[in-house]
Amino acid sequence: MKRILIADDHEVVRSGLRAIVEAHSSWIVSGEATNGEQAVALALETRPDVLIVDYSMPVMNGLEVSRRLKSLDVGAEVLILTMHESEELLTEAILAGVRGFLFKSDARKHLMSAIEALLDGRPYFTSVLLERLLHDYRTNKQNRSDMLLTSREQSVVQLIAEGHTNRSISEILKLSVKTVETHRASAMRKLRMSSTAELVRYAIRKKLVAP
Structure with missing residues (x-):
């Protein structure tokens, strides 16, 4: 069984994500966290294969969670969920080592595919995000990092x-x-x-x- 940890500060979102994950016969939810610090603690305790992490969480945001897990060599892949369409956020997520990035509005349709990709060692970004990142790179690559x-x-x-x-x-x-x-x-x-x-x-x- 593959272990999936869910981190979001809204109970209704966690419940929805849990329902999608538990619909897969080979996956179980290893825990639920309501802030970034708790997500790191639960990841160390339960050793999930994938963490589904809301970007905008109290105490420690999703990117900081990803960075902390990498520094602790937890070995889990991180899938960031966000409501916000931001080129800067996507760029920073990639720099933080995140290999999965999904809009919350797309979760019902794409969440299982995203988790499957991460479990197979493949990154997962929805096509609109990839197009946005490529456009941003082409048009703003000069001195971009100095502005962020x-x-x-x-x-x-x-x-x-x-x-x-x-x-x-x-x-x-x-x-x-x-x-x-x-x-x-x-x-x-x-x-x-x-x-x-x-x-x-x-x-x-x-x-x-x-x-």
Whole structure:
């Protein structure tokens, strides 16, 4: 039996995903998480083959979950689900090592195919996402990386917007306080911002946190 872990902070979404997964006779749901930190803990405990992770989760977003699992050598593939059509998010997901990316609106139709691909060692991106990524690469490849926050910087900004201090962020992300301060300063410099309030507004606008 292949083990699938589901991480989403909405119970109705988790229930829907569970129903789709359990419709496959060779798959079982090894656990359900309501935030990114819990997803990492359950992955270490249950050792799933695939994690279905909502991008926009409290404490630790889906990309940070993927990065953490890779650093811990868990060996599971990550399938990111998102409501947001964003070229930047797709690019950052790939840079974070994510090999599966799916819109929530497509989950009912494509989720089983996505999981099967990841279990077979193949990446899975819906065609509209691939077309968007290729278009973005062709038209914006020059100096594009200088305009983006890294996924680690995005994680720091998300936690700042959720009200965490530098010290609590360092504990959540397993970084030194100095490193957190460096990421914070770098994000503010790239965004040309000078206050926490501006970072919070940016996080809301970019759907890193709920308004």
